[in-house]
Amino acid sequence: MERTWTHRLAGGLMVLLLALAGPAPAQTRSGLMKQLEGSMLLKGRIDVAADGSVTAVSIQDSERVDPLALQHVMRHAPNWTVNPATVDGVPVASSTPFSVRLVARRIDDDQYGVSITGASIEDDLPEEARLQKGVMEPPRYPTDMLRAGASGIVYLILRVDASGQVVDTHVEQVNLTVLARPREAAQVRSRLAQAAADKAGSWTFHPPAIGPHAGKPDYVMRIPVEFTLGEPTGYGQWSVHVPGEQTRAPWTVEDDGNARMAGIPGRATLAGTGLRLRSALEPGS
Numbered sequence: 001m002e003r004t005w006t007h008r009l010a011g012g013l014m015v016l017l018l019a020l021a022g023p024a025p026a027q028t029r030s031g032l033m034k035q036l037e038g039s040m041l042l043k044g045r046i047d048v049a050a051d052g053s054v055t056a057v058s059i060q061d062s063e064r065v066d067p068l069a070l071q072h073v074m075r076h077a078p079n080w081t082v083n084p085a086t087v088d089g090v091p092v093a094s095s096t097p098f099s100v101r102l103v104a105r106r107i108d109d110d111q112y113g114v115s116i117t118g119a120s121i122e123d124d125l126p127e128e129a130r131l132q133k134g135v136m137e138p139p140r141y142p143t144d145m146l147r148a149g150a151s152g153i154v155y156l157i158l159r160v161d162a163s164g165q166v167v168d169t170h171v172e173q174v175n176l177t178v179l180a181r182p183r184e185a186a187q188v189r190s191r192l193a194q195a196a197a198d199k200a201g202s203w204t205f206h207p208p209a210i211g212p213h214a215g216k217p218d219y220v221m222r223i224p225v226e227f228t229l230g231e232p233t234g235y236g237q238w239s240v241h242v243p244g245e246q247t248r249a250p251w252t253v254e255d256d257g258n259a260r261m262a263g264i265p266g267r268a269t270l271a272g273t274g275l276r277l278r279s280a281l282e283p284g285s
Contacts, residue, residue, distance in 0.1 A: 036179075038104030038112065038238045040069050041262065046098045046121055048082045050091040052278060065236030069102050072114055081279040085124040094124035096275070101262045104238065116282055118261030121275040129211025131221060131270050134164055134204035138266075139195045141227055150188040152176040153241070153265065154196040154225045157249050161218050164205040169197045170249035172260070175241040177228070189244055196225040205268065213270060220252060220271040224263045 042065060047056040057077045062070055077100065085094035101118035123130075145151075153175045159168035174189040205221070208214045226232075233239035252271070259274060 034106065035242050036106070036240050037243055039241055040066070040102045040238050041099060041264065042069070042073060042102070042236065043097065043099045043264070045095060046077070047095045048084050048093065048275060050084050050093050052082050052084045054078050054080050054082065061235060064234070066238065072102065073100055073116065076116060076282045079283040080277055082121060083276045083278055085275060096122045096124050098122065099262045099264055118259060119277060119281060120259040120262040120269065123274055125211055128209045129213065130208055131219065131268060132206035133268060134206055136203045137199065139199035139225060142191045142195050145188060145191050149178060149229060150192070151178050151227050151229050152188065152192050154192050155222065155263070156196055156200055156225055157220065157222050157252060157271065158200055159218055159220055159251055160205050162207060162216065164207055166201050166203050167218070168251060169200050171197055172249070173246045174244040176244065177239065177241050179242065185242065192227050213273065221268045222260060222263055222271055223268040224265040226265040
């Protein structure tokens, strides 16, 4: 974790935090703000050698990314060690998309500690060997939450049968992007979670037709669902959220490790797939 990001990062996040805190009384706002985190999801491409070493990293639209965040990722990602892709059981070099989640947590009034909290590296597979979405209409925004200005991200985990029908849903976590007292926050989380889970039950998917994931009796997948008011935070810029409690689905068997928090909103990914990190997210830190 970096502890030297003070002036630019703290100043920018403080503006967002104060805006999120809104007109709450100063004492209440101060207590609520201690719960807030800055967050940023970046996408790019990563090349991994057959021995698991990273040979190249590029960040999508890097000119749009906060320079401090870009610097942090490029300091650590090239030093990762990864379980490489394989062909017939033999390790091979690969070049695949990846995503990475950065989080900034408040240390004191003018200092934030920034760390990489998740990284997801895709399998090097053709499209027909991947999970494909079928019908995925977005959930309706609950009317009462829309009127109240409530917003957040619901992290869903789904179990899908061999025909592509959703047979189980579970909400792993709900991060709020609006400040609320504990009672109101619990209500917002419950309403957004219910709206996302109810709609997800009607979604359909096309399981992999070929490759290592084809022919399974069921599949477990993760998908973040975003409820956003107004213009979303621009790519490469910090957003702010209040993290929710994490819960585990009773039927989950795959462990995604640090990949879970690097999911891309609206995009389903198979749990337990992708190239796994063997090293820490921030080697040597």
